[in-house]
Amino acid sequence: MPRVVSLFLPTWPTDRLRRKLGDASPPPETPLILIGRQQRRRSVVAVDRAAQAAGLRVGMPATKAQALVSGLVVMDADPGADLEALERLALWALQCYAPIVAADPPDGLVIDTTGADHLHGGEELMLSGMVNRFFHSGIAARAAVADTWGAAHAVARYRADPTLVVPPAAQANGLHALPIAALRLDSAITDGLRALGFKTIGDIAGQPRAPLALRFGPELGRRIDQAMGRVAEPIDPLRTPDLIEVRRAFGEPIGAAETIARYTARLVDQLCHSLEERGLGIRRLDLLFQRVDNTYQAIRAGTATPVRDVKRLTRLLTDRIETIDPGFGIEIMSLTATIAEPLVARQVISSLVEEPEADVSGLIDIIGNRIGERRLFRVAPLASDVPERSTTRVAPMTPDSGETWPSHWPRPTRLLPYPEPIETMALLPDHPPVHFTWRGVRRRVRRADGPERVFGEWWKRDAELAAVRDYFQVEDDAGERYWIFRAGDGEHGETGSQKWFLHGIFG
Numbered sequence: 001m002p003r004v005v006s007l008f009l010p011t012w013p014t015d016r017l018r019r020k021l022g023d024a025s026p027p028p029e030t031p032l033i034l035i036g037r038q039q040r041r042r043s044v045v046a047v048d049r050a051a052q053a054a055g056l057r058v059g060m061p062a063t064k065a066q067a068l069v070s071g072l073v074v075m076d077a078d079p080g081a082d083l084e085a086l087e088r089l090a091l092w093a094l095q096c097y098a099p100i101v102a103a104d105p106p107d108g109l110v111i112d113t114t115g116a117d118h119l120h121g122g123e124e125l126m127l128s129g130m131v132n133r134f135f136h137s138g139i140a141a142r143a144a145v146a147d148t149w150g151a152a153h154a155v156a157r158y159r160a161d162p163t164l165v166v167p168p169a170a171q172a173n174g175l176h177a178l179p180i181a182a183l184r185l186d187s188a189i190t191d192g193l194r195a196l197g198f199k200t201i202g203d204i205a206g207q208p209r210a211p212l213a214l215r216f217g218p219e220l221g222r223r224i225d226q227a228m229g230r231v232a233e234p235i236d237p238l239r240t241p242d243l244i245e246v247r248r249a250f251g252e253p254i255g256a257a258e259t260i261a262r263y264t265a266r267l268v269d270q271l272c273h274s275l276e277e278r279g280l281g282i283r284r285l286d287l288l289f290q291r292v293d294n295t296y297q298a299i300r301a302g303t304a305t306p307v308r309d310v311k312r313l314t315r316l317l318t319d320r321i322e323t324i325d326p327g328f329g330i331e332i333m334s335l336t337a338t339i340a341e342p343l344v345a346r347q348v349i350s351s352l353v354e355e356p357e358a359d360v361s362g363l364i365d366i367i368g369n370r371i372g373e374r375r376l377f378r379v380a381p382l383a384s385d386v387p388e389r390s391t392t393r394v395a396p397m398t399p400d401s402g403e404t405w406p407s408h409w410p411r412p413t414r415l416l417p418y419p420e421p422i423e424t425m426a427l428l429p430d431h432p433p434v435h436f437t438w439r440g441v442r443r444r445v446r447r448a449d450g451p452e453r454v455f456g457e458w459w460k461r462d463a464e465l466a467a468v469r470d471y472f473q474v475e476d477d478a479g480e481r482y483w484i485f486r487a488g489d490g491e492h493g494e495t496g497s498q499k500w501f502l503h504g505i506f507g
Helices: 013-025 049-053 062-068 079-096 123-136 149-158 170-174 187-195 202-205 209-215 220-229 257-278 310-320 361-369
Strands: 004-008 032-038 041-045 075-076 101-105 106-112 141-144 163-165 244-256 280-291 296-305 330-344 376-382 390-393 415-426 435-440 441-455 468-476 481-487 502-504
Touching: 004 123, 004 149, 013 032, 013 041, 013 079, 013 280, 032 049, 032 062, 041 062, 062 075, 079 106, 079 502, 101 502, 123 141, 123 163, 123 310, 141 149, 149 170, 149 220, 163 280, 170 220, 187 220, 202 220, 209 220, 244 257, 257 280, 257 330, 280 310, 296 310, 296 330, 296 361, 296 502, 310 361, 415 481, 435 468, 435 481, 435 502, 441 481
Parallel strands: 032 075, 141 163
Antiparallel strands: 004 106, 004 141, 032 041, 101 106, 244 330, 280 296, 280 330, 376 390, 415 435, 415 502, 435 441, 441 468, 468 481, 481 502
């Protein structure tokens, strides 16, 4: 079942302009409009959120907008620059999310995420991640995923807040209540339908097609069928001259898995030769299949380090051939190095004394392409005295930064995700507890070492200006060793709550 994401940027022209101007852009609370010429009249073609809140709308005369809002910032629209930036944004989405991406002018992107959502934690996390990345970049965004481009496009613009996942085969229920404008029709058709009393998609979905086609042409019926999934709407994948690509067209369509695998190996070999001439290695690889019905299927593979090994790359792609539905046949196969980086040849040194260092990058590639590269990581030290802040997740093959954990006091083998409260009895502020109760089990302390005092990071948060923790390593009667602490110094209330917590377990 195909799944398509529509990413809607409601204030794209003004957001793009603000990002371009940088520090010279008007404050966010200042209304901003962009004007252009329509025939002989200068009218509003884009408004930001502040201008919308002030009552300004696209299409009104520029002079009227200036008369209605004092302090309004007016600038000229640049549709060409908006489209160029949108295509650059589509190229970024191609590298980050899925092999099939296209610009959806004037204010969106369309992404075929079939089989790729699991690499991003599922559809809900994928959509929220998209929207959050745009939000932190100063760009308003809404996103929806559905079985068809038309359904996702409509829902993203009229229902998503800011994201919405339309369940598979449920697009009809999600579209019936939406206005007719959600079908991406020409304004003349939309106005004509409204004049006849039709307001929603549901109002016209069940009407006889012949009278509507006679009056409005075939576009109305085509858009309804595309949104409902009755007619395919191909997405023309974005490709630029900067991407290194090899293609193979077939005189007779192919469909057998063995045939696809054979030609995949040939394309990988050709692509690796092209990359070798440029001194590059592959980090992300997209294999696209154009079927006879002009729709696309795709396989994406990623690597932890730049790679130019034909057998390794072929295996990453052929392991997922069973996910491809050839339909009535595949006419064109294209292989693209979506992300390529310089590849430095490594010198292999033979030694009779030392064992060669194991190369686990191949295993990392196989696991990462099955569960998602973001789910595969290793833990590295981070400069912080606060234990839960002293680690960070990094990519498996990230070079060692040289950071180490504090060595003056031992650290537990297992650090709990969050410190868990315990009930204790301690004789004096500087003494460890005599016993403690954790998860309903009381444990008597037989040995203890400490305290190790950890101060709050006052330069990050004012609340940690006086905060301290006193950590103890304790051992119970069963020989189990734990890492516990008191929040505070045991005397002054401003240093902490004086409650006790268990934070780690020694192996």
